[in-house]
Amino acid sequence: MKVVTASEMQEIDRVTIRELGLPGEVLMGLAGKAVAERALAACPSMRKAAVFSGTGNNGGDGFVAAYFLAMQGLQADVFLVGDEDRISETSRVYFSLCKKSGIRVTAFDKTIDPEGYDCIVDAILGTGFSGAVRGPAADAIRAINDADAFVVAVDVPSGLPSDGAAPESEAVAADCTVTIGLPKISLVTYPGREYAGTLHVADIGFPGALTGADGLSAELIDDEFFENNAISAIESEYCAAPDLHKGARGHLLILGGFDGMEGAAMLAASAAFETGVGLATLATTEKARSSVAGRIPELMTISLGTDAADAMKDVDAILRSKRWDSLILGPGLGRSDYSRQIAEAVINTAPACGIRKVLIDGDGLFHLAGLLKEGRLDQSVSWVITPHFLEASRLLGLSVDEIKSNRYNAASLLSEKLRCTALLKGPGTIVAGDGRRYINTTGSPALATAGSGDVLAGIIGALLLRKAPAVHAAAWGAWVHGKAADLQTAAQSGPILKSSDLIPYIRKAMNHK
Numbered sequence: 001m002k003v004v005t006a007s008e009m010q011e012i013d014r015v016t017i018r019e020l021g022l023p024g025e026v027l028m029g030l031a032g033k034a035v036a037e038r039a040l041a042a043c044p045s046m047r048k049a050a051v052f053s054g055t056g057n058n059g060g061d062g063f064v065a066a067y068f069l070a071m072q073g074l075q076a077d078v079f080l081v082g083d084e085d086r087i088s089e090t091s092r093v094y095f096s097l098c099k100k101s102g103i104r105v106t107a108f109d110k111t112i113d114p115e116g117y118d119c120i121v122d123a124i125l126g127t128g129f130s131g132a133v134r135g136p137a138a139d140a141i142r143a144i145n146d147a148d149a150f151v152v153a154v155d156v157p158s159g160l161p162s163d164g165a166a167p168e169s170e171a172v173a174a175d176c177t178v179t180i181g182l183p184k185i186s187l188v189t190y191p192g193r194e195y196a197g198t199l200h201v202a203d204i205g206f207p208g209a210l211t212g213a214d215g216l217s218a219e220l221i222d223d224e225f226f227e228n229n230a231i232s233a234i235e236s237e238y239c240a241a242p243d244l245h246k247g248a249r250g251h252l253l254i255l256g257g258f259d260g261m262e263g264a265a266m267l268a269a270s271a272a273f274e275t276g277v278g279l280a281t282l283a284t285t286e287k288a289r290s291s292v293a294g295r296i297p298e299l300m301t302i303s304l305g306t307d308a309a310d311a312m313k314d315v316d317a318i319l320r321s322k323r324w325d326s327l328i329l330g331p332g333l334g335r336s337d338y339s340r341q342i343a344e345a346v347i348n349t350a351p352a353c354g355i356r357k358v359l360i361d362g363d364g365l366f367h368l369a370g371l372l373k374e375g376r377l378d379q380s381v382s383w384v385i386t387p388h389f390l391e392a393s394r395l396l397g398l399s400v401d402e403i404k405s406n407r408y409n410a411a412s413l414l415s416e417k418l419r420c421t422a423l424l425k426g427p428g429t430i431v432a433g434d435g436r437r438y439i440n441t442t443g444s445p446a447l448a449t450a451g452s453g454d455v456l457a458g459i460i461g462a463l464l465l466r467k468a469p470a471v472h473a474a475a476w477g478a479w480v481h482g483k484a485a486d487l488q489t490a491a492q493s494g495p496i497l498k499s500s501d502l503i504p505y506i507r508k509a510m511n512h513k
Contacts, residue, residue, distance in 0.1 A: 003218040006127040006162040032064020034202035050117040054124040055082035060091025062123025079108040110139040124158040132169040141170040153177040164408030218437040249278030250325035250465030257332040264332030271458030274506040319353040326357040326464035330364025343367035351378040357464040361457040369394035382470035383420035433471030443482025451499030483509035
């Protein structure tokens with residue numbers, strides 16, 4: 001399913017009304033009816049509903065909802081937030097209908113207390129809102145949040161910007177949000193998801209040619225993503241050809257797992273094998289190799305020299321020795337000067353060695369941040385980076401708080417600045433690349449554990465061997481990683497896992513949609 005900004009949704013609205021001729025009053029009537037139906041489904045024993053309506057079209061949806069609730073025999077009271085003479089032309093049709101139908105309409109002021117209502121409908125501010133809420137709207141939002149009632153937000157919770165940014169002031173904390181046509185960015189990314197509650201998308205008749213247009217660059221990683229990008233066909237081709245040999249399925253090189261951090265590389269390798277690779281090799285320090293070799297029977301190992309000069313020669317020889325189909329740099333690499341020199345050598349040498357897909361994770365990102373001060377990533381390679389917030393902070397020169405307050409924008413900036421596929425980790429993981437944005441729908445807080453990112457790197461590293469763009473491999477990998485966690489926690493009936501627990505669930509996740 002596509003996800004839209006406020007301006008994109010407004011353009012869909014405009015084309016539907018002005019060019020296709022579907023009246024705005026009809027769309028508003030369908031939207032408000034959908035809100036009323038959701039409120040009734042959520043609160044089946046409801047007797048009293050309070051509808052807080054602003055003066056724009058979002059408020060009009062609220063007037064319609066109040067009318068349909070009243071027609072069910074409920075007490076539906078409207079509190080108008082704003083001046084009556086500022087009600088939009090389309091909304092005024094339903095404002096008048098409410099008054100003629102005997103619905104009580106009261107001008108809101110800060111003395112009004114909505115206690116005693118079973119359900120509150122928030123229809124104060126719509127998708128076009130940005131900035132800080134002030135005046136009566138701010139008072140109304142505080143009253144809604146203080147009330148002990150089930151809250152249904154119309155389109156977006158009032159006070160929440162639509163395009164991914166955190167609220168600048170008060171925002172309604174809804175129990176559920178009925179969004180019209182398509183989800184807005186803030187409803188499916190954090191921090192906005194915390195305000196939205198359970199999300200319901202109301203189909204009110206916008207043409208599929210508009211809601212599914214290729215020009216809408218953001219979408220959820222869901223069933224439609226797999227269908228639209230032929231992921232199932234790509235995977236079938238990779239796995240099912242009868243005359244394939246291991247070399248034809250690709251050779252993955254992992255560089256990391258240095259002394260004391262062998263586990264990170266082993267998690268990445270194990271995850272890669274469960275996802276599906278033809279061959280995989282780990283290049284690591286001599287000491288680490290002696291402890292790792294043979295522990296994953298399928299994994300080949302190569303050792304690097306003990307001093308940086310020898311190790312650099314080894315890296316050069318390794319990269320030039322074979323046609324590596326994808327490379328993972330970073331899990332358990334460390335941050336020593338030795339590690340830095342190796343990371344820089346890999347990043348600088350890989351393009352000349354014919355390696356076309358490289359994922360940089362963990363400590364590799366630490367060294368990349370320093371390297372980027374001197375140049376850019378070679379564009380003959382499809383680069384994938386998988387930072388968490390602190391790593392993204394180093395790469396962008398922004399604070400962690402700035403990144404967390406608009407994660408969608410941060411992922412986009414990473415992709416644009418580094419000219420790569422950027423996967424910004426966290427709840428609602430965001431993947432940006434090739435001018436597209438993908439928002440993950442799987443996973444849970446159980447993934448916040450040591451080694452989880454190494455497993456993710458291994459999954460994506462394996463998927464980079466498929467005949468799919470790097471951005472699709474990263475998006476697919478994020479979904480599989482999260483789904484493996486969902487399956488594991490469901491099987492164990494608890495929210496706690498260690499990263500190695502994910503490994504047995506990767507194949508199950510690959511076959512589960």
